[in-house]
Amino acid sequence: MKKLMKGNDAIVHGALLGGATHFFGYPITPASEIAQSGAYYFTKAGRTFLQAESELAAVNMILGSASAGARVMTASSSPGIALMGEGLSYLAGSNLPSVIVNIQRTGPGLGYIWPEQSDYNMVVKGGGNGIYKNIVLAPNSVQEMADFAYKAFELADKYRMTVMILSDAYIGQMMEPVSFPAKVLKSKRKDWSVYADAESRTNLISSIHMTKEALVDNVDNLLAKYKKLEEDIVEYEETSTDDAEHIVVAFGISSRVALTAIRTLRAQGIKIGLFRPKTLFPFPKKRLLEISKSLKSIISVELNEGQMADDIELAVQCSVPVKRLGWYGGVVPSVTELVDKIKKTI
Amino acid sequence: MIKHTKPNAFYDTFTRKGPGQKTTHYCPGCGHGTVHKLIAEAIDEMGIKDQVIFCNPVGCTTFLHYYFDTGHVQCPHGRAPAVATGIKRTLDDSIVISYQGDGDLAGIGMAEIVHAANRGENIAVFFVNNAIYGMTGGQMAPTTLIGQETKTTPFGRDATRDGYPIRMSELLNTLTAPVFIERCSVGNATSTLKTRKAIKKAISNQKNRKGFSFVEILSPCPINWKMNAIDSRKWLIENLEKFYEVKNFRDVDTGIKSHGRFPFLDDKELFELLEVSAANEKKAQKQLKKIGEHKVKIAGFGGQGIMSVGVLLANCGKTAEFNTTWLPSYGAEMRGGTAYASIVISDETIGSPVVDKPDVLIAMNAPSLETFENDVEKGGIIIVNSSIVPKKVTRKDVKAYYVPATEMANNLGLTAAAAVIILAFYAKLTGVFPVDVLKEVLPLSIKNKKYVEVNQRAVDAGETFFNEYKE
């Protein structure tokens, strides 16, 4: 039996079943339900929830807990994620696994609590200092909030990376029926962790390297890992792309509006499809290039000024025009509006 | 016999520093080496080398892992107490040592140390205060004395410009949770031996699960103070110890520190807690009625139960095995004005959960009707709570229904049931799902069981009203 729940609650359910044992949270609208739900369920399940004094402290508690081998998470919204930039960089530099949920809101600065997808660049390109990436998953339904939270910890442990679940205020706040997997996942002992025992005593979790050779090595290893991700974990969803002359590329809430829009357009005889990246890093570059060959145009629909569109352009190597339809300031286009704009664009 | 020798908690050779290294990277006469030795001795005496995890700070002591044969986590500047919290909350039996300098702890990391202390984290913090930034080459620290010359106070620290030196032990002593706070010094042999005792006490507090212990250690930085090792110790005693009183501030035993853990649930218990059953049931998909995307907007003012009735509707959609979404309006409008919930029920995958053109508008108050009347799809339905909406629907291309729901609900003795009455009316009217589904879902979505019965009667009332409805 499916359970009707909010995206923000689904994250916590998925995470606990995915083996998360520690949650260091800090409230911020529109992500607060995750901390609230975490405070209830993690505590009641005998796991650990702790409200940190800031997002900065939260991400550093994650650094400690991940070093100690735990499956650990936090959730926040755009300004909070920006504040975590320091920790994100250290986590990457130290090759630590973590899961961080970003329920995006409008910016810059305090902006407001309505949805936007304007953290794309910050999150997909890294966000803190130095050369590094996060795995970025972009759910577009409450089911995927649960599914991605569930699998994020496996991915994080496997690649020793931060997995960022990049969502938005709508996906976080909306309710949909969700089904859950039958198995609770568990963390295995990690040979690099500090467990406060004889076996792990000489382990060192660190991002400092005192020679150029070691620094180069570290970044080379990161880059090799990122390259491998492009082979291993790229995910996307295609709707009506087979005979499409145009495709809309959209993720998260934008892709939901776009789905209704392309159905409407198809009904009017326009050959249009939807391409939805589920992983924003690694970005589905190969597949986009492949399908771009038969297209007349690509329309990037985002709740920002066209941040993902830059990546699409790179992916298709300018073989087809990439048009940008962007909304921001908390505005989510209505289906009617999107349909009109697409028609004018193609 | 050997009375004092290099403690076993140190690596014999500091290979992480470089091959064959036996000395520290610290400047001649630096206090850190002495403090390290005192900590290493305590670790030896307590036989806890395997359990110790150091939180290496940023500063001269970033390289603690060169020396201590223990676990290490290198932390961002000032964040060691937060990192320590993460480790300790993960590994109950670990001995977590946060070793920090004055810039790290009292400057950039002020928030983290105060809150870790305030939570009473069961960790030991060793705060080495030498009143200057060492690693970066001698700039002002939060603890730099008034008049003290540093690279960033070339004319001496001036309180009107730079503020006053911070007394961390005194500051933390205002908090309730810490069990041990002491300021020590390594200015001479006697004070060094007292420091030794305090360090051991802090670590044994942790081992015995007593709580947060803080040892501040006044320590010389001869190079950045621009003195030799001997003069720096004299200066420390004559200046630092005068401003920073060397004493014990707190040594209490408040019993075992516990973080109030619930028992760790196994898989089965976890599923029960989450109230989800595993998706192993493969039920044959029921042949669904073709309804396409059916979009409903329920609007009213706060307190009318708009959001929860919306959830109830979405739950009915789910129970009837349709795809369904519920999206609240939220933000400023929640605090007055019109609140609304958007519900989409569909036999196919739902695209946008945003309902800009509802098939059905349920207007629970007058502003809702005014705001959304024109958005309704041609041929759509508007159900009006006529008890409090005097206005009639003006559009001719939609069907309007008037249900005096608030009045009916008042008659049942529960004003809040008005929306449920309308929902029953809606179910009968649209036939998207049978009223029985509403009756089935209702008890599950009402937290306070004493309201179930009256709400069931509200459903009946709505159904009856529909059956007798005359357009």
Added chain:
Amino acid sequence: MAKNYIKLDGTVCKGCRVCVEACPKQCIVISSEINKMGYQFAKFENPNCIGCGICFYVCPEPGTITVYKDEEEKK
């Protein structure tokens, strides 16, 4: 009467003189020689050592000084 002594490894001494200053029996002096690190290192000289351990604790280096109590120094 049993003797006490310290072993002071001059190769790992940075010549800060803190031990020289702190020794209550003036047992430690600064050598005229220079070690590989370039420091004029300390050395143990005086036979009046009481094995108190002060030099060990004030010395900032982990492994420079070892203190022996009630034991004849083997030459």
